Amino acid sequence: MTTHNPAKGQRWVAGMMTLASADPLAGAGLLGVPTLYWEQPLEQEAIAGWGEAAVMEARSPTEASEVLGSLSSHLELRWLGEAPARLPGPWFGGMRFASTAPADADWKALGFARWTLPELLVWRVAQGMAVAAFAPEAEGGEDLVRSRLERVRASFPADYRHPRGAPVALELSSSREGFEARVERALEAIAAGRLQKVVMARSVEAEGSRPFDVVDVLARLREQNPRCVTFLFRAPGDVAFLGATPETLCRVDGRVLETEALAGSAAPGQADGLGASDKDRREHDSVVRYILAALRPLADHVTADQEPRLLTLKNVVHLRTGIRAELREGVTASQVVAALHPTPAVGGVPRDHSLGFLHEHEALDRGWYAGPVGWIGPSGAHMAVALRSALVRGAHARLFVGAGIVQGSSSATEWRETEMKSLAMLRALGGGDVRRES
Numbered sequence: 293m294t295t296h297n298p299a300k301g302q303r304w305v306a307g308m309m310t311l312a313s314a315d316p317l318a319g320a321g322l323l324g325v326p327t328l329y330w331e332q333p334l335e336q337e338a339i340a341g342w343g344e345a346a347v348m349e350a351r352s353p354t355e356a357s358e359v360l361g362s363l364s365s366h367l368e369l370r371w372l373g374e375a376p377a378r379l380p381g382p383w384f385g386g387m388r389f390a391s392t393a394p395a396d397a398d399w400k401a402l403g404f405a406r407w408t409l410p411e412l413l414v415w416r417v418a419q420g421m422a423v424a425a426f427a428p429e430a431e432g433g434e435d436l437v438r439s440r441l442e443r444v445r446a447s448f449p450a451d452y453r454h455p456r457g458a459p460v461a462l463e464l465s466s467s468r469e470g471f472e473a474r475v476e477r478a479l480e481a482i483a484a485g486r487l488q489k490v491v492m493a494r495s496v497e498a499e500g501s502r503p504f505d506v507v508d509v510l511a512r513l514r515e516q517n518p519r520c521v522t523f524l525f526r527a528p529g530d531v532a533f534l535g536a537t538p539e540t541l542c543r544v545d546g547r548v549l550e551t552e553a554l555a556g557s558a559a560p561g562q563a564d565g566l567g568a569s570d571k572d573r574r575e576h577d578s579v580v581r582y583i584l585a586a587l588r589p590l591a592d593h594v595t596a597d598q599e600p601r602l603l604t605l606k607n608v609v610h611l612r613t614g615i616r617a618e619l620r621e622g623v624t625a626s627q628v629v630a631a632l633h634p635t636p637a638v639g640g641v642p643r644d645h646s647l648g649f650l651h652e653h654e655a656l657d658r659g660w661y662a663g664p665v666g667w668i669g670p671s672g673a674h675m676a677v678a679l680r681s682a683l684v685r686g687a688h689a690r691l692f693v694g695a696g697i698v699q700g701s702s703s704a705t706e707w708r709e710t711e712m713k714s715l716a717m718l719r720a721l722g723g724g725d726v727r728r729e730s
C-alpha cells in the first residue's frame with residue numbers, strides 16, 4: 293500500500309473479455325459482496341469491482357490531491373491481448389467532506405481518502421458486460437489475471453439481481469431538538485451578516501432487526517432511484533459506505549466537463565411552487581455562481597442552463613441547473629474536483645466561513661458524506677457528491693441528510709426536508725414502507 297505520488301514506478305498487468313450477462317451486481321452470488329459498486333441506471337452505467345489489486349490512501353487534503361492528480365494523469369498498464377475500447381476507472385473511491393481527522397471509529401476504516409484498483413472489474417457495455425482483471429506486474433501476475441478471468445467466464449450468472457430478502461424492521465433515532473437548535477444558530481449567523489448560506493446536516497441512527505444485506509440494499513437503491521448514482525465503497529472491518537445520490541460533482545471525458553448545481557427542495561406534491569420560491573432560488577443561485585467562478589480558471593467555454601429545471605425523484609424534487617465546459621489543455625479531473633468541492637450545495641457561502649461554522653456547530657463527523665466519490669483514471673472521471681447515504685456495519689446504519697439554510701429558512705421546515713431526504717435510504721435498508729414524523 294502506498295501514499296504520496298502512488299502510481300509512480302508501479303506497473304500493472306491486465307486482461308479483458310466480454311460476456312453475454314448484463315448485470316454486474318449478479319456477480320455477488322459467485323464472488324461475494326462487491327468491494328465497490330457504481331450504477332446510474334438511466335445513463336446505462338453499471339460497474340462492480342471485487343478485491344483490491346492496489347489501494348492508494350491519503351491522510352490529508354494535500355496528499356489527497358497528489359494521489360488524485362497522479363491517478364488521473366497516468367497509468368502503467370500492460371494488456372494481455374485486446375484492451376477495452378473504454379475503461380471506466382480503473383480507480384474507485386472517495387474522500388472525506390472536510391480536512392478534519394475522522395472522529396468516529398467506523399469512518400477511520402475508510403480513512404481520509406481511499407482509492408482502489410480492483411482485482412476484477414465488471415461493467416455494462418452495449419452487448420452485455422466487459423470484464424477486466426488486474427494484478428501487479430510481477431512474477432505470476434499474468435497467471436493471476438488469466439485465472440481471475442477464467443473463474444468469471446465459467447460461472448458469472450446471466451440473470452438480473454433483484455432484492456431477495458424479507459423486510460428488515462428498523463429502529464430509528466435522531467435528535468430533532470438538537471438539529472433545530474443548530475439551524476437556529478445558523479439563522480442567527482445569517483441575520484448577523486456572517487454567512488449567506490450554510491448546509492446543516494444530521495445523522496439518523498438505524499438499528500436493523502438483523503444485519504443488513506448490502507447487496508439487497510444496493511438492488512433496492514438502484515430500482516427505486518434510477519436517476520441517481522447508486523454507490524458502494526467497502527473498507528476493512530466490514531464497514532460499507534453506500535447510497536443513491538442525485539448530485540453529479542463532475543463527469544470528465546477528455547476535455548469535456550459536465551457538472552450541475554443541485555439545491556432547493558420540495559415535497560413531490562409541492563413541486564409547482566419550487567421554481568417560484570424566492571428562498572429556494574437564492575439557495576440554488578449561490579451554487580450556480582460558485583461553480584461558474586470555480587471553473588473559469590480551468591475552462592475556456594463554460595455554459596449553464598438559462599433557468600433551473602425540476603429534478604423529480606421518488607421522495608423529493610430539486611432545482612437543477614446543468615453546467616458544461618471545455619477544459620483547457622492539460623487540466624486533469626483531479627484539478628476539477630479540487631476546484632469544485634465543496635460547492636455551496638453541501639457547504640455554504642462564503643465558503644471558508646461556512647465550513648468553519650460547520651466545524652464549530654454541526655456536532656457531526658460527516659466522514660465521506662457530501663464528499664466526492666466515484667471513479668477516476670487518465671481518460672476521465674465520474675464523480676458524485678455522496679448524498680442520501682449511510683455508513684453500515686452489521687445491523688447498524690448511520691444515515692446522513694442535510695439542508696441548505698438561507699435567510700427565510702425555518703428550522704421546522706428544514707427538519708421536514710431532511711426527513712424527506714432520508715426516505716430513499718430508509719426504504720432501501722428496511723425493504724418496506726417507512727412512515728416518518730412530519
Ligand SMILES: C=C(O[C@H]1C=CC=C(C(=O)O)[C@@H]1O)C(=O)O
Nearest residue numbers: 554555556557637693694695696
Ligand atoms: C445536502 C443535501 O442535499 C443538497 C442537494 C440538493 C438539495 C439541497 C437542498 O435543497 O438543501 C442540498 O443542497 C442532502 O441531501 O443531504
